[in-house]
Amino acid sequence: MLLIIHNIGEHNSLFLIAILLYLIAAVTALILIKHHKLCNIASNIICMAAALVGAAASLIKIFTGTTQTNSFILQSTIPQLSMNIRIDTLSAFFVLCLSVLVFSVSIYSIGYISHYYGKRNVGLFNFLYVSFILSMFLLMIAGNSVFFYIAWEAMSIISYFLVIFESEREENLRAGKLYIIMTHLGTAFLLIGFMMMYSYTQSFDIFGSSAAIPAAAKNLMFVFFLIGFGTKAGVMPLHIWLPQAHPAAPSNVSALMSGIMIKTAIYGMIRFMFCYLQIQDVWWGVVILCVGIVSTVLGVAYALMEHNIKKILAFSSVENIGIILIGLGVSFIAFAQNNEFLGGLALVAALLHTFNHTLFKGGLFLSAGSIQYATHTKELDKLGGLIKKMPITALMVLCFSLAISAVVPFNGFVSEWLVYQSLFLNIGYGGGGLNILSILSIAALGLAGALAAACFVKLFGISFLGLPRSDNAQKAKEVPATMNIGMGMLAGLCLASGLFPGFFIDIADKVVRSLTGLSITANLQGGFLNATAPLVVSGNSIAPLEILIVILALIAGALLIIRLIGGKYIERKYGTWDCGFEALNSRMQYTATGFSKPLRIVFSILYRPGRKVEIEEGISSYFPTSIKYKVWTEPIFEKYFYNPVLNMVSKISLKIINTVQTGSIHAYLIYIFIAVLTLMLYNRLA
């Protein structure tokens, strides 16, 4: 196999340097496999350097290159198997998301992985960790679908190994199995899509033209890509692997998986559906919008019922993918109707929410890791009172929780506001059905926003406030500084991009401009940047920074006036009100399960909750020795869709095995004979 490196077009070798650094980090991890601490620190530091280079490269690309693509070709003698790297602004945008997250996760990992020292193979872990990042990096800059497919497969398999890294636990292995099966199911659909691509255009080039593909085939490819990428993104009803696999992985890996791995699917959707196939029908967008609505509402609804922190976060990822898809769906609809401004606005909203979700969901998974590091549990009902033991972590978790609940002045609000605005503008452009769909999306977003707030009040309130509910929570200590620095970076970025959305919208806008030739911010007339001029489109503007200043000024004013009227603040510490009985203990507090009970009853049609009470009677029925109370909700997708299908498949396979594999050697000889004969005939005729 002959390898030649061609460099075509504009030079931007920073991307290659980043790849090289990731490779060095991976090799370093393997070389230092015996020295756990050294290996961890060295490979993470090199990783950080690589992330910095990657971020710089993509920022340069976004701010200088407009439509040009950088390409490097690693030619092999086998035709179609060239490692074709091409970078446009869309790739650069996703590389930027990846790099920002990798940088902070790597700082965090220096502290977090320390609990593996001497217990687990840290070198192997770091090798897998770096290769996982590298595979995502390559996927984002792949120029042909063969290379894309190889990177995609590598990403799936390496992340499988990371999911089952703590393999002594049965549930992790089960989660890993479900994950690898589901992800390959999706990949199979992608593969069909890529093969169709080649059979019509004789080329695997992603950047090539799809003009030769007939309309019907394009529709079919759209469906295949939607299923393939949708599985990886975790959209309902293909999400079932996500709440199993993300909690099973070590927390720094879950941060990467939820923060950026599921976004590679969003990248794939934009790359293959939007850029390659070009939108040809309104129904594409409608389908994506519907999938988005379902994922948004059901994702957060299921998140609310969980009491394992990482499962809550995993389901919430499904919700946020839904929000991104709502933006993407509106954009597809608008472009199909040649309404370019709205299409661009919705695409900016989707990209911005992708970036924002990377920040806060990455941060939240890191927080879950910190909680687990300090208390050795992920169960909300065993936590409590951590705000006093881990004040810095608590502050950051609060920031992330506010950001994900779309509350001002954090970044989640800005991108959801843009999604709202694009839905608002979408009403009236299409037919009656589209209008109703848009208003339903708006209602769904509203419901999801409130449910998300409830969910994260529960997450933060139960784990950090009140009294500790277990010994582990009682003994918790603040985590190492590196972990807090890593999270702090993300929290700072959440606040910064919430207060100064203009800069981040500008980045997303540059990407959209290079894809569609249309700039959104030019039409917004600075509605975000200085708030002096309202948005041209509908006279709406928001000014998060001003709101924050107003709130702070009001707090200062209130403090001053109270001081003037009421005099010096005197405070008396006393126990919590206990209705005059004995002192309260931690078991009298609301639990996570109790907190979500009203909503469980209200939406019982969705959750189908069940409960079982076992009372062991003592001397009299008034003095039971023990009471066991168990409550559960039914996973409807598993019960009514996956399980019946699986049962059917296994039944059919069993039947076939019994008739085909009889165990008689004669039958097998006949099979071989028939196979050879068919091949020969085929060769003869073709």
Added chain:
Amino acid sequence: MVEAVYLIVQISVIILIAPLVNGIIKKIKALTQKRTGGPLLQMYYDLFKMLKKTAVVSDVSSWIFKVTPFIVFSTAVAAALIVPVTTLIKPRWFPGDLIMLVSIFALGRFFMMLAALDAGSTFGGMGASREAMISSLIEPSIIVSLITVGLIAKSTSVFEIMNFMQEIHNPLIHPVYIMSFCALVIIIIAETSRIPVDDPGTHLELTMVHEAMVLEYSGRNLALMELGAAIKQLVFITLLVNIFIPHDQLINITGFAGIGISLLVYLLKIVVVSIVIAIAEVSTVKLRLFSIPNLAALSFILSFIGFLQYFVFGG
């Protein structure tokens, strides 16, 4: 200059009038029950007194508990900046639109629920849990009804919507608006913790929602929480009356005189609405907690029908 006037008018009018609304409601309720009731200005006296009192703070609680009253108060006032009491003052910009309004209230509510969980008391958990349910159920209809009105005005800015409504002299005879209006009335009842959704007058754990969340508060912390809740209530009432019962088109005088008259008319509207709320409150009973979803569904359906009628009848 205009901005400064706007800021001063908004903040002072809202903060000063907010306790009066509670006073009127309580007075009317007392009168209908053949009681004399406290004076109209009782809440002012209460607030004034509470500010001077020592605050008792639970030893379980953290800084969240102490920060929350300030956040609840300041978010309520910040929200008031988005909802103008009179459209005669036209500043060049507003800090946000109606989606921002919902989000600002969400910030206050987020902290209020956290503070309720902070002391580790069962009451707090109960209040927070119920508030989470009610707010989630009511959220879709808030957004849909306000967006519907926004669609007709072609803007999500509250000021623009109010301004637009000046041209339609009586929005309430229009089928689109009447539906959104009814939806918004239900929303306001739920958001301001009034009968039939919540009962501000009792301290019985079967019925408490908002009161359960603020149970641990005392002294100046309680004063801020109460004032914040009153301001939030007034902001919602302002939203309702200034969108659906516009009055500024009747005033032909410009300058400060016009603003003054406009504010007086506004005050009159607030008083009338307070009386209506009080009468509605004495003539209904509190719903069971699990009947509230029906009310929320009713509100959502009303707002949705309002939206559909927008396409039938136009703006």
